[in-house]
Amino acid sequence: MQPAPVQLSVRNVTKSFSGKAGEVRVLDDLSFAINERDFVSIIGPSGCGKTTIFNIIAGLIEPDSGAMHFRGEEIESLRGRVGYMMQKDLLFPWRTVLGNVLLGLETRGVDRAEAEARARDYLKAFGLSGFENAYPKTLSGGMRQRVALIRTLIMDPDILLLDEPFSALDYQTRLYLEGVLKDAVETYHKTVILVTHDIDEAVALSKRVVVLSGRPARVKIVHDIDIGAASPIAARGDSRFSGYFHALCAELDIQTEKTA
């Protein structure tokens, strides 16, 4: 099998923030590559700068040094081309479900009728028909995060940046949404970078897991996950699952001992 070509490469990125206690180096010479249609999870100790990486890729903050290449071309950021999803669903409370889904297309200036037709198709595909005119506060946490996922996918982004998108949900809803996400990624042929605290989730969903060291963040090791199960729940039942799980736990444990 031919390895997939590299889609996004991040090279030697450094970022420091100046705080009260002086300069804090969050990312130090960080490099990694994401392949076409990859599903990469990034795990690491909390506060190690995972969200900073996303903010740099999404163009919300600028790195101090380093470069990014997208399909071989040097880029400043992927602003406008990423689908960013965070732990908070960040639905706009004054917009209905339909209005929220339309947000990105409006920003892009897509024709209203066309955008609405597309939005209704997506809502239908994700089982949210009939909720078009509901306000977010009337929906359950799982439904809200599903709307946020649709809002992300409808933009047809090059890469999905998922920053602990399910960590605020209960376990059953999380399992369900992991399945929805996995199906959606297959259906729409998306590349995903997932930041998570949940090793279990990382193993169940990913093709590769990147383990970061504590601050400043460097890539410690990259694990290929070779399960290839049909669903995240099936993956958890795979005989190799616990092997990966323990290997990753061990990586993180060593770090906590070091940093403690």
Added chain:
Amino acid sequence: MTLTLPGTSPVQKRKARRSRRRAGFDTPLGRTVLQAAAVIAFFAAWEIGVRMGWISAFLVGSPFGIFALAYKMIVSGELLSDTWYTLFEAILGFVIGTIFGSLLGLALWYSVFVARLVEPFIVAINSVPKIALAPIVVLWFGTGLVSKVALSVSLTAIVALIAAYQAAKDADVDLQSLLISMGADKHQVFFKAVVPSTLPSIIATFRINVGFGLVGAVVGEFISSQRGLGHLIYTASSLYDLDTVWVGLFTLMIMGFVLYYVIDLIERTSLPWKQSGITHQVQV
């Protein structure tokens, strides 16, 4: 099948809960009855006090005198003309001041530099008791309608400005980041994230500002005017005509009361996403 234990049937439970409410007065009708009773008792005590000579009718007036006079003034059209005049001044001042102040406050979101630059000036202007401007405003804008509106604007604009600016500053940064990651420019962030999230705060200032609008109109009329409820109250009190003063005051009270509920209605209909069908209340 439902199990019913003795003494815990749903019907009895509901009855027990209802009996804890003060004898059925904790209903919309019950509350209205109590409120009306309080008002009647107040006026009755006042009238009796005056008739028995416990309090001086010369200094406080008397309810019967007030009602009789109010009726006469309504029939002659005098009261309505003054009421409309003051109401018009107050609403005009409120609308102009609120729009002007809100737009300015929102605009400050665009430039952190300008906002920081003008912040001390806003605080300085806000710390002047605006009522103290009344004599100057009359000098500048004359004794007619314009000076009252100007005074109302000076009172309401600064409140709206500060509220709008503060709300724009507090607008959820994550929502703005999300829009930026989608490729939105600054104007789109402003109109799609900042402005809608400030609306509840801006509308909340309506409640305060509608009162300030009235204050501006009435104080303006006190200083110098030929018409309006403020003029009515001021001239009557200088003649020790307390009944007329009370008619003016009660009319102002009713006006403020009605305006409050109009604002309440605007608030409820303009922000449907804020409304929920269920109101949660904790029983203590």
